[in-house]
Amino acid sequence: MTNIIARTVRPVHFEDFGGQDFERLVFVYHLRAGWSDLAWYGQTGSDLGRDIVGVEHFEDWQPRNTVIQCVNRASLTEAKATRDMEKACRAPGGVPDAFKFVCRGAVSSDQRDRVKAAGRKLGIHNVEIWSGVEFEEALRLRAEFLLQRFVEGVVFPDAASELRRFVDDFPDLSDEDTLRIMAAVFERPAFRTPFQAESSLPAFQQAIEDTISALNTGIWRTRDGTEIRRLPSLHTLRDAGTRATLTKVVRELDEIRRIFKRHLADQTIRHCSCDDPNCPVFMVDHGAARALDEARTKALQTFRRAWPSFDVSVA
Known part of the structure; x- marks a missing residue:
């Protein structure tokens, strides 16, 4: 025993x-x-x-x-x-x-x-x-x-x-601590709200792009470009397998961005019919919403494989 x-x-x-x-x-x-x-x-x-x-x-x-x-x-x-x-x-x-x-x-x-x-x-x-x-x-x-x-x-x-x-000095961080800090970039509505309930689709796209940038560079910004804080980037991870998993997360986040743009192009995600160019209201077909929810869930699950304590999920 x-x-x-x-x-x-x-x-x-x-x-x-x-x-x-x-x-x-x-x-x-x-x-x-x-x-x-x-x-x-x-x-x-x-x-x-x-x-x-x-x-x-x-x-x-x-x-x-x-x-x-x-x-x-x-x-x-x-x-x-x-x-x-x-x-x-x-x-x-x-x-x-x-x-x-x-x-x-x-x-x-x-x-x-x-x-x-x-x-x-x-x-x-x-x-x-x-x-x-x-x-x-x-x-x-x-x-x-x-x-x-x-x-x-x-x-x-x-x-x-x-x-x-x-x-901002990260040399003493273990991979566990690095992943704990990096997980903060997912603590935002863009990763918790079902896509059909998203209130601002331009903000959703910006959040995905900001998250990709934060994981790659360690610079985390607000929607308007203001730097929030410095994080360790995926390149600071010591274990090659963990680093490869985070690289996969970035690819899957980029795929979310690509799916979003494809649905904008084919009008399954489309702006409402009002004349206000800044209106945040969009019409979203169920198929497009489902594809984006599935893609987000996939990326979140991949991050969870690297750090099992991760608890962010689409509500």
Whole structure:
């Protein structure tokens, strides 16, 4: 009988690290998560209730200018959170679109409700609160190599520009970590929405092309061409078999693009009869929708063969 040694993933004790180290980790996480225009005010000692500010990007709605406050203390109190939000609202940028607290400790549902209510009174209608456990889960999902370096005492650079280079450096990544990061490019409606229910077919085509580019080059962009973040490309994969599988994924994504264009050409996908050239409404025959859904499913299944934890599928 084979003895199996169970491995336990132990929680990270953020309280063992200083406030600036905690802020540094929060900053580099959001760099890795694709936020843009990030500024680390806490580093300068004049934060005005804003340790970090940046722009969070979304696939299906407008970017949000967000203030991030790092709470490196045992608990998040309503009084402290309210003071931080009030100071941020008085800062030169005015009332932010959103406010995010990243805490080292636990946060009760009652605390969350009170802090969010305080935010609404100030005109901040998007208040997000991460406990230490939630922050750790996000790190393990999107940036485990940063968490590993942090816990093992690898010194992060001090300057924001050096941190950006640090985050974009991939030499220590295993293929497993590389695939986990690459999987983020499929987390968009273009890979989950049945084609018959697509609301914007030009956006669908752009999403496919952006995904091909991201896997090939490591540069992930929004629909309008804005760079979201740097990723490891398929060429950084060490195992030749895994690299070949990802190359096949790219070919299958390109086939989706070709199928889409063929159906546009034969009018089984066609623009509605209105005169607005920017109208997103298209008419789609069932056969065309079925062909595209099958092609997408094939590409997603191929990626899953490389990384079995992958859970994106057409709904």
